[in-house]
Amino acid sequence: MNNDNMYDAFGDISSKHIEEARDYRPPRSPIWVKLVALLACVFLIFTARFMIQTSADIRDILHRPKNFRELILGGDQVMMYAGTKVMIDGVSYEYCPEAVTSAFKLRRFVGEYITTNEQGKWYTIEGEPDYRWLIRKGKNGWYSLWVYSFVNQAEVPKLPD
Amino acid sequence: MDDRDIIQLFLARDEQAIPETAKKYGGYCVAIAQNILASRQDVEECLSDAYLQLWSSVPPNIPDDLRAYLGKIVRNLAFNRYRSNVADKRGGGEMPAVLDELSFLVSGKEDVEQAVSRRELADAIDGFLDTLSPAKRAIMVSRYWYSDSVNDIAKRYKMRPGAVSMTLNRLRRKLRDYLTERGFEL
Known part of the structure; x- marks a missing residue:
């Protein structure tokens, strides 16, 4: 074939x-x-x-705040590496590693009572009386958390207006 | 026009049957003939002969599937013309490659040729095709019935040409084993 x-x-x-x-x-x-x-x-x-x-x-860290006012009002110019502590007038400040995109997500860190209107206030979390939390909103719209541990019952600084 | 209506025209010996068939299946027939014959003129003559043969054979035959029936006529006529052209050293189209691939399946010895009837072999090939997946069956029929080029098959079934060639290679091997197991002396 x-x-x-x-x-x-x-x-x-x-x-x-x-x-x-x-x-x-x-x-x-x-x-x-x-x-x-x-x-x-x-x-x-x-x-x-x-x-x-x-x-x-991480790359855009500009400088460490020299005083409490600069820390609070320095805006996006004042940044530290996540977890880095800085001592100002006997108070230890630590930048919380989490940066979150909405107030809703903040609840995971600072409790149910947080709303966006409550920015600029100190917050405490139940069971951790030695720590204060501050919420800051950056220009990019993200929230960042600052944790303040007050060494030796240092006086809690008044937040600037 | 529906196939049944076209067949009715043939049965009534209405000459309109030919243009209606050409209108519906002209492209299909050209594709088959073109794969076998390189010359445009040969393709046109082959198609004319095919319509004439269809006219002569219906009736008495009444095809269940007009497209396949006509396709078979075109393929046979085109292949006969190809053989005659090869004898005159005017072969062409996809045929040299297709025939070269098929030579893998056969011994080329003339003495066993008469032992295998064309009908029995076709039935066995049908049996083999039934064992394949629809995709592989379509590839094999496209290559060895329609004489489509590997590139055309790859395009139609959304494959790489290399994958088509590989599949055909395996299918030829399988077919050879299948036929040998069933006692065909090829």
């Missing part, structure tokens, strides 16, 4: 196979595969944004 005979024999296959070959369409990817891919992309975008923001926080 030669290849011509084989080609001829192929010519006599069933019509259903001939038709099927022209009508066949490869199945499309299931919807869940596309959904998972989309979610993965969204996750990567948010992760990348968070990492860029975090690295910017």
